[in-house]
Amino acid sequence: MTLDDLQCRLEEVGYICDEEVVLTVFLALQLEKPILIEGPPGVGKTEMGKVLSQVFDTELIRLQCYEGLDENKSLYEWNYQKQLLKIQIERGEQGSSQLEEDLFSHQYLLERPLLKAIQAQRKVVLLIDEVDKSDDEFEAFLFEVLSDFQVSVPELGTIKARHIPIVVLTSNSERELSDGLKRRCVYLYLDFPEVQREIEIIKAKVPQAGERLTAEIARAVHHLRQNQEVRKKPSIAETLDWARVLVSLNRDRLQGSTVERTLNILLKSRADQRVFHEQIGSEELVKNSRAGGQK
């Protein structure tokens, strides 16, 4: 697959992004390295994993990270209940050594996402979401897996990846990730899109919105994100929701009163709404969304 192919395919599945982003993903694919995506919430980090599985028409295996996530939940676990049942059934029937061998076979192995991705019959996309939420120990374990794409299960030996999966790691930079993990990855910083890019995104996802409304929405959201005091900046998904709502209200342009009523779609905390009313105001926002267009 060439760079241009990748760009086309990404656009086909509706993921619109800068050339730099496409190139970084392309590199990660070519070098068979994981992609580490950082950026503010709501810029489409997780989406990247989903989109890649669509582009390559393959399975998406997702590992959601959280505090306390460990090998048992991410790699493999023995199916204890099944093993105990087996012991009960076989009691007194067979040689114990045979039984032991049986008990620790693939039959009793519960595959968790990492092992599943490694053992898959074809190249899959492994999405490791919010890796910054996991603990340090898990991170260390993770980069072992990601560097060699093999894991060892003491009872079974080393399991090597049949196909090196496409790995996408996302992080909200809640904490600094270790250098070791970063070294193994290609790094991509996703930021909020520029106005023009966002217009394209809205056009692709909410085509019903008119030309004018689309542009005004993109500029208004951009203006909101510029304000330092707004803590939770509106995400791309929220922009799209807003566009859909405005379309369903049959608007073809932004108006102060409409903004006022639909504000809770963009700003979802009281503090942010207060900041909006004190520092921006819906009339000002509408004015800004238009002023940009006249330039």
Place this chain on the structure above:
Amino acid sequence: MSDEKKVFCHTDKHGRPEHNHLCHDGVGCGEGCGEKNPVAPTGKDPGSKPGGCVGCSPEHSHGHPHSCGSAAHHAHALTCGEGGEIPDRVEYNIVRFAYLLKGEGMRIGSSEVIDALNALQVIPLGEREKVKAALKATMVKKSADRETFDRVFDHFFTGPEIKEEFRQQRREKIELFQQKMEEAEGVFTFRGEQLELSEKEKTVYSCMPEKEKKRLQDFLQMNESRDTLHPEYRPFLESLVKGRLNFWYSQLHREVSEEADQQDMGDEDLNAIRDAAGGEGKGGRSILTEDMRHIARKDLPQATALIRRMTRLLVTRISRRYRISKNRRVLDLRSTIRHSIQYGGAPFKLKYRSRRVKKPRLLLICDVSGSMIRYTAFVLQFIYGLNAAVQHIESFTFSEDLERVTSHFQEGGDFDRIMSSLVKESSQWGGGTSLHRALRTLGDRHAEDLTSNTIVIIVSDTRTVRHQDAQKEMGKLKEQVKEVVWLNTLPQEMWNQYSTVQAFKKVTSMFPCNTLADLEQVMSKKFLSA
């Protein structure tokens, strides 16, 4: 020759570049081959100057066309140099580039360099933006470093003429520096002999305002003309002059360190590029490394946002730790087996153990005397952020005496409101500094807050009256609490000059807290998260 859209690297069967000299935008080498690559970047990007090559360094800006003989890729690969190929030109340049980035404080190891080289093999080397993106993806691992990367990239991969300009600038800079040194040497004489001054002190002189220079000159001149002075007067004069220069160093700290920053990278070219890249950076100098006192009013919102982000990181770490210790359950094998005996060996009931982490109590004492005002605004931001997340922080301010301000923060609300109520109701704001009295008050009136689990954080520049007494008080305090941490707002280079710093350093753990970067460092320290 090449009217194709892309210029590919011609690789051999091992996937390595056969010709290492790869022209980047067709101009740098194109002068030799008399043609221009049609995809040379248009003037859109300010960094895309003619002649910027990945494999091409300015001293080899001429080349001759070399037919690659492969129909599959119509490659614009050039061998270059007098008398044969220069091997590993791309490698050479990337390594040098990485070295520059390292010099700018980025963490780049050999694995990043290897990745970068591998990346360059799978992308068209003819397109500057793509090369840039590829190097960025493999070498930058932190969002904060992206700006540095852009700056260095634009200066490193640039045309020979511009590089020559950088070299010229560097030569001029060095000449100017030497001139200044000579000028200083000319001034600091006593009876025709040089006074013994370090290079730093001479640099301080060159940075001083003209009026002050003149005063110093007049003073020296006056001594020169008095023949009656005994030669033994010289050391006295020297220490006088040094004292004066030291005073100015404390005032002009930033200018001097910039001026004296002549770190050698072992390669004149790299030095030149670094100077040029750094020089441009200073315009948009990062407020992270700026002395907090100097942060301009217009940068305040940015600084505030930064502090907020930092505290948020710290707070999640602190609260995370406690959550882990509460919830995380580790199987206690020994106890599980012991309890399993009553069920005939089946581990019917699982026993867990959990780590117990004792929360430290934080006690903050913030210097709000006249000399500290500018820093206080930032430090209080930090405290405000912490207060929002961690309960049980006792906050105090002091100048001539101690004052408890915890209640202001506990009420919650807007930072500005808290600040204004603090300043309005405080009798301490902007006064002189008397730490020993403040500490005594703390011991007398707030003894119940001083437990073996308390961490005391003092924010101050150490400049106080009666510092010996204060040191004694501090010793007493230290015995009562777990740890005393001192965040010193004086720049670390100047610590040696203050006896007060030395005195307090003995009884506390002292960290610099002069810039926002320092503050960030402090937050990664163990005492705050453990």
